[in-house]
Amino acid sequence: MSKPNKFLLLALGLVTLFVAPFGQGNYIIYVLCSWLVFSIAAMGLNLTLGYAGQVSLAQAAFMGIGAYVTALITMAGISWFLAMPAAVLSCFVIGLILGYPALRVQHHFLAFVTLAFNTLVFLVLRNEEWLTGGSFGLVPIPRPTIFGLSLNSQFAFYYFALVCFLVAAGVMAWIVHSPWGRGFKALRENPIRANSLGLNTRRMTLLAFAIGSAFGGLAGALVAPLVQFIEPGSFTLIHSLKILLMVIVGGSGFYFGPFLGAALVVLLPEMLRFTDGYYLIIYAAFVLVLLVFSPTGLIGLGEKITTNLRAQRVARNDLKNGAQL
Amino acid sequence: MSVATKPAPAAGESILSVRNISKSFGAIKAVQNVSFDVQDGEVLGLIGPNGSGKSTLFNCILGQYPADTGEVLFKGESVAGKPAHSLNKRGISRTFQQLSVFPDMSVLDNIIMAGQEHHGTMWSRLLGPPDAGLTSEAEQLISFFRLEHLRHEKAGSLSYGQQKLVDAAMAFMAGPGLVLLDEPAGGVNLTMLEYLKERLRTYNRDHGTTFVVIEHNMEFVMSLCTRIIVLAEGSVIAEGTPPEIRANQRVIDAYLGG
Numbered sequence: 001m002s003k004p005n006k007f008l009l010l011a012l013g014l015v016t017l018f019v020a021p022f023g024q025g026n027y028i029i030y031v032l033c034s035w036l037v038f039s040i041a042a043m044g045l046n047l048t049l050g051y052a053g054q055v056s057l058a059q060a061a062f063m064g065i066g067a068y069v070t071a072l073i074t075m076a077g078i079s080w081f082l083a084m085p086a087a088v089l090s091c092f093v094i095g096l097i098l099g100y101p102a103l104r105v106q107h108h109f110l111a112f113v114t115l116a117f118n119t120l121v122f123l124v125l126r127n128e129e130w131l132t133g134g135s136f137g138l139v140p141i142p143r144p145t146i147f148g149l150s151l152n153s154q155f156a157f158y159y160f161a162l163v164c165f166l167v168a169a170g171v172m173a174w175i176v177h178s179p180w181g182r183g184f185k186a187l188r189e190n191p192i193r194a195n196s197l198g199l200n201t202r203r204m205t206l207l208a209f210a211i212g213s214a215f216g217g218l219a220g221a222l223v224a225p226l227v228q229f230i231e232p233g234s235f236t237l238i239h240s241l242k243i244l245l246m247v248i249v250g251g252s253g254f255y256f257g258p259f260l261g262a263a264l265v266v267l268l269p270e271m272l273r274f275t276d277g278y279y280l281i282i283y284a285a286f287v288l289v290l291l292v293f294s295p296t297g298l299i300g301l302g303e304k305i306t307t308n309l310r311a312q313r314v315a316r317n318d319l320k321n322g323a324q325l
Numbered sequence: 326m327s328v329a330t331k332p333a334p335a336a337g338e339s340i341l342s343v344r345n346i347s348k349s350f351g352a353i354k355a356v357q358n359v360s361f362d363v364q365d366g367e368v369l370g371l372i373g374p375n376g377s378g379k380s381t382l383f384n385c386i387l388g389q390y391p392a393d394t395g396e397v398l399f400k401g402e403s404v405a406g407k408p409a410h411s412l413n414k415r416g417i418s419r420t421f422q423q424l425s426v427f428p429d430m431s432v433l434d435n436i437i438m439a440g441q442e443h444h445g446t447m448w449s450r451l452l453g454p455p456d457a458g459l460t461s462e463a464e465q466l467i468s469f470f471r472l473e474h475l476r477h478e479k480a481g482s483l484s485y486g487q488q489k490l491v492d493a494a495m496a497f498m499a500g501p502g503l504v505l506l507d508e509p510a511g512g513v514n515l516t517m518l519e520y521l522k523e524r525l526r527t528y529n530r531d532h533g534t535t536f537v538v539i540e541h542n543m544e545f546v547m548s549l550c551t552r553i554i555v556l557a558e559g560s561v562i563a564e565g566t567p568p569e570i571r572a573n574q575r576v577i578d579a580y581l582g583g
Contacts (some may be wrong), residue, residue: 177439178459179450180431186438189427196387196421197499198413198442253429 016261021158029154030226035266036158036165037222041171042246042258044215050253051176052208053188054102058114059243061121062091062213064235066220068125071138071230080144080225087221088170088214095213099206118237125232137231141224151225168218169259175211176255182209188253249287251299260298332353339427340490340503341367346385346395355381357559358395363503368529368536368548372570374580375487378420378559379539382577383507387419388412399503418501422508429482432472435480439495465539466494470524486517493521497528503535510542517518518542520563522549547571555579 019028045059066087073083101113125132132138143151144160150155175181186194187204195201224230242265250261268286272279294301341363347355356378363369365470375381385392388407397404404412427435441450441457450457470490475483480491489509496504502575509525510518522545529536539548546553547567555563557579563570570576 047402175451177455179437179453179455181455182438182441183450185430185434186427189429190425193421193425193427194438195409196413196419197439197495198410199550200410200442201437203447 007189014151017162021155026154029158031266031270032257033158033222033226035262036161036318037219038243038246038266039259039262040165040168040222040252040261041219041243043168044212045217045243045245046170046212046252046254046258047175047184047209048167048212048216050251050257051181051188052204052212052249054099054160054205055107055111055203056098056114056209056212057100057111057237057240057244058118058121059212059216060235061118061238061240062095062216063220063223063239064121064125064230064232065094066091066217067230067235068132068138068220068225069217070221070224071141072131074142074144074225075138080221084218084221088217091217091220092210092214094217096206096210098213099209102205102209103202114236115240118235122232122236125235132232135231135233136324137229139229141228141230143225143228157226158248161226164218164222168215172215173255180204180207185253245287249290249297251297254297254299257297257299264298273306326352329360335465338365339363340400341386341537342374342398342401343382343386344396344398346382346392346397348381348390354559356385356392359556359561360395360562361554361564363535363537365502366533366535367552368525368538368550370546370553370567371537371539371556372541372546372553373556376558377556377579379556380507381559382556383505383539387417387505393435410442411503413499416500416502417505418496418499418503420496420507420509422493424488424489426483426491429479431477432467432480432483433463433476436466436494436498439498442498443500456526463498464553466498468491470494475525486513486521489513489521490524493524497532497534505545506536506538506540508540509538510540518528518545519570522526525549533547540562546554 020032024032041059041063044062045056046052048056069081069087070080073086074080093248098114098117102110105113126134128134143157145151151160176184179213182201183194183204186197186199187201187208190280194204212315223234227234246261246265247258248261249264250259252259264287269279269283272282275282290298290301292305295302326351327483339362342414344360346356346359347354347544353528359378359522368580371379371382383512384390386397387408387409390474391406399412399415399417402415404415404417407415430438440459440462444450444457444459445453456463464476467473470493472487472490472494475487480488492507493506494500496506506525509521513521523583524548525536528534538546547570550567553563553565553567555573555576557575562575562579563573565573
């Protein structure tokens with residue numbers, strides 16, 4: 001895509017995000033907020049898995065850690081603006097520690113290590129009642145206020161979440177377009193070669209986990225005030241799989257992949273509600289067909305179509321200019 | 326290119342010293358007490374029949390396997406036990422037997438990747454420009470290998486020979502004083518082979534980069550290298566210029582199984 005077209009599309013996307021909640025009911029705005037929050041979590045997993053090639057089935061656990069840290073701090077009367085950095089930082093550090101097994105095991109072994117970690121986090125959240133409230137969860141989690149302005153309405157919270165989302169997306173864009181992004185991709189494509197070219201693959205693996213997890217922590221810091229109630233069941237393995245699905249369906253390793261993936265996973269079931277009991281079947285069938293035809297997800301599908309069109313155009317021009325087969 | 330800025334070496338100075346390296350795998354003595362020096366700026370060939378210990382020796386030099394005994398000095402400093410990225414930062418670069426590009430990245434990105442870790446700190450790489458300021462340097466190497474028309478193609482979509490050229494360009498981009506080439510001629514067609522040889526020679530002449538070449542293709546080694554070391558059954562059996570090696574009876578015996 002040419003540069004002006006890209007900017008136009010980006011501007012159009014931003015305008016759509018800005019006007020999306022206009023005239024919508026509370027429930028729709030809540031769903032849109034969920035999309036923003038899950039996009040942030042999926043963006044993080046996309047860095048760990050899509051760019052750096054490290055399988056992780058624990059992103060929901062990091063959302064959980066972020067959500068509980070935020071909930072506990074804000075419920076103690078401390079501002080969300082202090083709770084959020086604490087949530088992000090704790091996930092960064094725990095993510096860094098979770099990265100250590102990745103230095104020794106890869107692929108499905110690593111998947112099981114991270115899966116075990118997710119289960120461990122769930123058990124701690126459920127069993128340590130004195131801190132986490134156990135199965136009853138934590139309630140009521142206050143929403144942040146900005147300059148005395150309350151974010152209690154869903155409408156106001158949407159814009160708050162949108163700003164957080166845009167800042168996170170900006171930071172992610174910076175990372176993946178910097179030499180670090182190239183380093184992460186090199187780590188995914190050929191770690192031995194990358195190492196022989198001076199890349200400290202050990203450090204990059206740990207960073208991929210830490211940064212990806214920190215994004216999970218930010219998503220958690222937003223989910224707590226959004227729902228205002230958290231319980232361990234919201235951060236189980238099935239939720240990690242859902243975030244993984246977002247990354248894969250959107251297009252793993254593509255910057256915009258997680259946004260599309262999260263849109264599909266969060267919004268499509270809502271849109272298909274009119275089909276009553278069939279919506280899950282239609283949804284599952286759609287995902288299956290999509291991944292069979294385009295293993296690189298929605299972004300890959302888009303690329304496939306545009307490349308085909310471009311190739312035809314090139315061929316037509318060649319023929320017009322008298323090229324022969 | 327970065328290599329051009331390295332200080333001129335004193336004539337005959339040894340850049341790499343391999344001293345008494347031995348390595349066994351169980352009862353198999355893969356490398357036995359091998360010693361040699363590589364002079365700065367020379368093109369040294371390391372040959373030997375299959376199983377003679379060339380690759381093991383290579384891996385010991387690069388720290389992929391710890392040697393049982395002996396040491397490796399690079400510019401007078403011991404490099405034993407150093408991880409690959411640290412060796413590369415000291416100025417040792419390598420190519421691999423198998424294709425070793427980053428297939429899903431463009432040719433330009435592959436070559437920039439090869440250089441970026443040598444510039445600035447980890448933080449300056451995050452905060453600095455996306456290409457780490459290396460586009461023009463990478464473009465020079467792309468022109469050197471006449472890959473201009475492929476610079477934005479994904480490296481994985483290139484032909485085998487072209488990928489070998491990208492691989493070599495990456496090894497040079499890392500700005501090393503010493504490049505270890507692991508079977509550069511393997512699987513490359515004759516035309517490409519001549520081209521690769523000519524490019525390696527030109528680079529060595531213009532930049533003074535030292536090459537150590539492991540190779541099976543005798544013609545390639547004989548015409549590229551200035552000095553050759555022959556290994557058989559883990560030991561050095563001969564050392565000399567290509568004509569001397571050709572005439573050496575022990576080498577002929579080793580190759581013919583005599």
